[in-house]
Amino acid sequence: MKSEELFEKAKLLIPGGVNSPVRAFRAVGGNPLFIKSAKGAYITDEDDRQYIELINSWGPMILGHAFEPVEKAVRDAIQHSFSFGAPTRKEVEMAELIIEMVPSVEKVRMVNSGTEATMAAIRVARGFTGRDKLIKFEGCYHGHGDSFLIAAGSGAMTMGTPDSPGVTKATAHDTLTAPYNNLAAVERLIDANPNQIAALILEPVVGNMGCVLPEPGFLQGIRDLCIKHGIILIFDEVMTGFRLAKGGAQERFGILPDMTTMGKIIGGGMPVGAYGGRTDIMNMVSPAGPVYQAGTLSGNPIAMSAGLAMLHHLNNHPEVYTRLDEVGRRLADGFRASAVKLGLNYTVNQIGSMFTLFMTDKPVTDLDSAKTSDIPQFGRYFHAMLERGVYLAPAQYESLFASTALTDELIDQVIQASEESLAVAIS
Ligand SMILES: Cc1ncc(COP(=O)(O)O)c(C=O)c1O
Ligand SMILES: N[C@H](C=O)CCC(=O)O
Numbered sequence: 001m002k003s004e005e006l007f008e009k010a011k012l013l014i015p016g017g018v019n020s021p022v023r024a025f026r027a028v029g030g031n032p033l034f035i036k037s038a039k040g041a042y043i044t045d046e047d048d049r050q051y052i053e054l055i056n057s058w059g060p061m062i063l064g065h066a067f068e069p070v071e072k073a074v075r076d077a078i079q080h081s082f083s084f085g086a087p088t089r090k091e092v093e094m095a096e097l098i099i100e101m102v103p104s105v106e107k108v109r110m111v112n113s114g115t116e117a118t119m120a121a122i123r124v125a126r127g128f129t130g131r132d133k134l135i136k137f138e139g140c141y142h143g144h145g146d147s148f149l150i151a152a153g154s155g156a157m158t159m160g161t162p163d164s165p166g167v168t169k170a171t172a173h174d175t176l177t178a179p180y181n182n183l184a185a186v187e188r189l190i191d192a193n194p195n196q197i198a199a200l201i202l203e204p205v206v207g208n209m210g211c212v213l214p215e216p217g218f219l220q221g222i223r224d225l226c227i228k229h230g231i232i233l234i235f236d237e238v239m240t241g242f243r244l245a246k247g248g249a250q251e252r253f254g255i256l257p258d259m260t261t262m263g264k265i266i267g268g269g270m271p272v273g274a275y276g277g278r279t280d281i282m283n284m285v286s287p288a289g290p291v292y293q294a295g296t297l298s299g300n301p302i303a304m305s306a307g308l309a310m311l312h313h314l315n316n317h318p319e320v321y322t323r324l325d326e327v328g329r330r331l332a333d334g335f336r337a338s339a340v341k342l343g344l345n346y347t348v349n350q351i352g353s354m355f356t357l358f359m360t361d362k363p364v365t366d367l368d369s370a371k372t373s374d375i376p377q378f379g380r381y382f383h384a385m386l387e388r389g390v391y392l393a394p395a396q397y398e399s400l401f402a403s404t405a406l407t408d409e410l411i412d413q414v415i416q417a418s419e420e421s422l423a424v425a426i427s
Helices: 002-013 068-078 089-101 114-129 154-158 169-173 183-192 218-229 248-253 301-316 319-341 375-387 408-426
Strands: 035-039 042-045 050-053 107-111 133-137 175-178 197-202 232-236 259-263 273-277 347-351 354-358
Touching: 050 408, 068 301, 089 107, 089 273, 089 301, 107 114, 114 133, 114 197, 114 232, 114 259, 114 273, 133 183, 169 175, 175 183, 183 197, 183 218, 197 218, 218 232, 232 248, 248 259, 319 347, 319 354, 319 408, 375 408
Parallel strands: 133 175, 133 197, 197 232, 232 259
Antiparallel strands: 035 042, 042 050, 107 273, 259 273, 347 354
16 A cells, blocks of 8 residues: 555654645544545545545645646746746736736735735734734634634644644734624624724635534624724635635625635645735735735746636636536535435535535534534544545545536535445444
8 A cells, every 4th residue: 555655654754744734634544645646526546546536635626636727827837937036927917817806805915825825914914903913713724823823723623733832822812712603702802802903814604614604694794893993804715715706705795805815726726825905905015015024936937827827717717606506516415415314414514615514413603513523423434435436625624625527427426425424434
């Protein structure tokens, strides 16, 4: 087994054998698959086993793996060298396209990951308001910047370290947390910290405690509170951006934040992030303004080429979003129905191409309810799915991501596999 051999070696060389914790399969047991290649709806491991993809690199492969226009753009771009550390035409095109597609963004700065985007956005919000504190929601994940590793979701929660050691008490003190979908709790935090809160950051649809939707009125309520109290509202659209609509969750829900953080899809799979927002706020960023933020590889020409090819396709093909909604709905309905057949009233949250089957019969609206899921049962389900050729996120507290490469036939196969796997998981 090549994956097993590679993992044994990797553990000697890389902390935990992986370069990002959720990949290690700790939440589900067993050894991670080492991936060799992927194309369309399939991913292939080092042992030449093929799986239908429902992670899609945690989001970016929205059109399936190695999508031809993106592949061609990268091939063309590498002929002109790989990095200049200087401005390029492609960065300007990228900024123009993001501003056209994302309703609230008037100016944008490219960075190299979602983590960089959220770290920078918070610094800018602090510089703009002259305030220090921020509000985030329990179970939301905004990358691994110190300020966000408080009640963090995704791998941090899966590994049992939602409040990571190494984050200073002073930093933790400036991060206030509230349960998702709880406006009253946010109001209490604001009242207890008058004129001290620079920003409120949230995933407008959460992907990092599993898929959790904002309840009707929640996003509008947050928007109103931020306006009333002079707080910068940041939508972290690293997952939802260009996925839930071409303008992200803000377009889908019709609620505009002051700032937006982006990642994943804008790199077409290359390491990219971005943050943007209102001109008066973004003009705080150096060299236009005094808030420092920089990056040798930011706006990298290969990454820009991949991202531009991806975004142009999404911008020019509205039918992609109709299909993504259809694929997500069919999968979610199928997962729900197969649970019911087994006498289980399990919760399946879904919006567009993001969805999670929670191993619980409680509605999942926040972190506490997500935690009612039966985690060992999820582990058994995960491995049964792998045996049936379906590659899921290796943790309950993650959203799955569908791509347009999933045909109706593949969707039926996945649903059939889910039914069989649930039967194994509960037996
Ligand atoms: C909502 C959200 N924000 C930020 C991040 C951090 O992005 P990255 O892993 O590219 O640093 C992620 C994912 O990891 C995410 O899902
Ligand atoms: N939930 C995270 C981002 O989407 C998972 C990816 C990672 O942390 O490696």
